[in-house]
Amino acid sequence: MVKRSQLTGLTGLAEGGGSINIQGEEQKQLDVMTNEVLKRALRFTGKLGVLASEEEDVPVDVPSRKTDVMFDETSKYVAVFDPLDGSSNVDAGIPTGTIFGIFEHEEECVVENSSDMTEDEMKCLVNTLKPGTDLIASGYCLYSSSCFFVMTIGNGVYGFTLDENIGEFVLSHPNIKIPPTSKIYSFNEANMPQWDPPMRSTVEKWRLGTGASGNQFSSRYIGSMVGDVHRTLLYGGVFGYPSDKKNKNGKLRLLYEGAPMSYLMEQAGGLSTTGTERVLEIVPEEVHQRVPIVMGSRDDVQEIIDAYKNA
Ligand code: FBP
Numbered sequence: 001m002v003k004r005s006q007l008t009g010l011t012g013l014a015e016g017g018g019s020i021n022i023q024g025e026e027q028k029q030l031d032v033m034t035n036e037v038l039k040r041a042l043r044f045t046g047k048l049g050v051l052a053s054e055e056e057d058v059p060v061d062v063p064s065r066k067t068d069v070m071f072d073e074t075s076k077y078v079a080v081f082d083p084l085d086g087s088s089n090v091d092a093g094i095p096t097g098t099i100f101g102i103f104e105h106e107e108e109c110v111v112e113n114s115s116d117m118t119e120d121e122m123k124c125l126v127n128t129l130k131p132g133t134d135l136i137a138s139g140y141c142l143y144s145s146s147c148f149f150v151m152t153i154g155n156g157v158y159g160f161t162l163d164e165n166i167g168e169f170v171l172s173h174p175n176i177k178i179p180p181t182s183k184i185y186s187f188n189e190a191n192m193p194q195w196d197p198p199m200r201s202t203v204e205k206w207r208l209g210t211g212a213s214g215n216q217f218s219s220r221y222i223g224s225m226v227g228d229v230h231r232t233l234l235y236g237g238v239f240g241y242p243s244d245k246k247n248k249n250g251k252l253r254l255l256y257e258g259a260p261m262s263y264l265m266e267q268a269g270g271l272s273t274t275g276t277e278r279v280l281e282i283v284p285e286e287v288h289q290r291v292p293i294v295m296g297s298r299d300d301v302q303e304i305i306d307a308y309k310n311a
Contacts, residue, residue, distance in 0.1 A: 001037070002084070002096060002143045005030055011091045022057040023288055030090055031055055034083035034098065042079050049076035049105030052128045052287050054256055055083060059124040059287060076105035077136075078127050080256040085140075086224025095144035097226025101260035102137040103130050128287060132259030132280035139264065140226045148230060150176070152267040157233070173234070178270040181213045182236030182297040186221050186228045194244035198307035199275060199294070212303045225252060229261050229295070233268055236297045238304070242275065243292035250292040255284050258291045271301040275308040 005011050010029050013019070019027040035055040042048045043062050052059040059078075081100040090096045105127055117125070139151030147162035149169045159173025185206055192200055202211065209216035220237070222228050228239045241250040252258050262272035262279040272279045272295035279293060294304050 001033060002030060002090060005090065006093075021055055023054075027055065028084070028087045028090060031084050031087050038081060038083050038098070047077055048079055050078045050124045050127045052078070052080045052255060053083060054081070054253065054288070058121065059128040061120055061124050078103040078105045078130075080128065080260070082253070082256045085226050085257065086222070089222070089224050095142060095222060095224050095227035097140050097142045097224065097230075099140045099226060099257055099260050100138060101132075101135050101256060101263070103127070103134050104136060125287070128255070129284045131283045132263055135259060135263045135280075138260035140229070140261070142226050142230050144227060144230075148172075150230065150233070150264065152264055154267070157264055157268040176233055176268050178233050178265070178268045178297055179236030180269070180297055181215065181299045182238065183215045183217050184220050184232070184235060184237030185217050186219070186232060186237055186239040186296075187242065188221060188223070189219065191242075191244045191246070194246055195242055196244070196275065196308070196311075198311040199242045199304065202304050202307045206300075211300075213299060225257060225261065229265070232296045233264070233270075238294060238296035238300045240294035240296075241292065242294055247290070248292075249290040251290060252293050254279070254282060254289050254291040255287055258293050259284075262293070262295060265295045269298060270296050271298050271305075273301060273305050275304060 001010060010033060012029060014027040014029045014032045017026055019032065021027050035053055039051060042051055048062045050059050051062055079100060079102055081098060083098055084096055085099050086096040137153045142148040149160040151158060157176040158171065159176055160169035161172040163170050185203055205211040206217035220231065232239045241252045243250050258279050265272045274292040275294060279291060282291060294301055
């Protein structure tokens with residue numbers, strides 16, 4: 001759909017710009033369509049209890065019907081996803097992607113329901129607001145020069161490339177390990193003057209080659225998290241959207257962007273921090289909460305952590 005969007009008129013804003021998601025963002029047609037496709041595909045598995053998406057206001061209960069072909073009484077899961085990350089770039093043909101995370105679904109989760117939500121809605125929420133350390137799988141699909149599928153089920157990170165001739169994702173990057181140090185940083189530098197001093201001073205040192213590794217860093221930034229994380233995993237580097245005076249919690253969403261990508265990064269031997277906290281240990285309070293993120297090559301991210309500690 002993404003590749004043919006220019007030909008099928010699936011470009012531009014949904015409902016001519018009238019469709020706004022709970023975060024106040026104008027939804028692209030492709031945001032809405034990709035969300036629908038993922039919801040249907042996941043529901044069809046018969047294994048899903050709840051799903052939470054960037055494009056859904058609240059977590060959605062997915063009661064699978066006994067008639068569902070693959071209905072399965074036993075193992076149930078919770079899926080959290082960003083159906084089309086970087087969608088602000090999609091009409092210009094710049095890489096975008098889908099990010100997902102999978103948790104166990106606790107059918108019998110106990111809820112103190114002090115809100116006006118129904119019992120079921122509350123159960124959905126409780127089943128969804130879990131820290132990244134509870135993830136059992138995560139990954140992304142990158143829609144770019146090639147279509148890449150990169151995932152972990154907690155035993156290393158594996159990358160596949162779509163072979164459109166056979167319609168299969170073929171293992172092309174077994175056991176991805178991110179280099180411990182690097183020469184690439186990837187941030188929206190326009191926000192740099194607003195960054196916390198430890199963050200700003202470390203990146204300034206990297207520019208001058210006076211940081212801990214002595215490496216002279218270069219800058220790469222696509223503006224699509226999936227694209228920037230994919231390059232960072234393969235080449236090494238530090239990507240992020242740190243806290244700044246304007247956005248105390250940065251821009252990226254913890255549940256379906258930060259945690260799934262941090263799980264991948266740690267499984268590949270990298271680190272992911274807010275500057276002061278391990279992203280995977282943060283327990284979400286809201287489905288769409290944002291979190292400052294700095295992730296990538298272990299020694300370089302550690303330099304940021306140390307800068308915050310010393311500050
Ligand atoms: P969505 O497109 O899913 O809302 O994601 C947010 C995002 O586009 C990330 O992919 C990217 O890293 C970041 O925002 C870019 O933000 P900015 O344009 O402020 O640099």
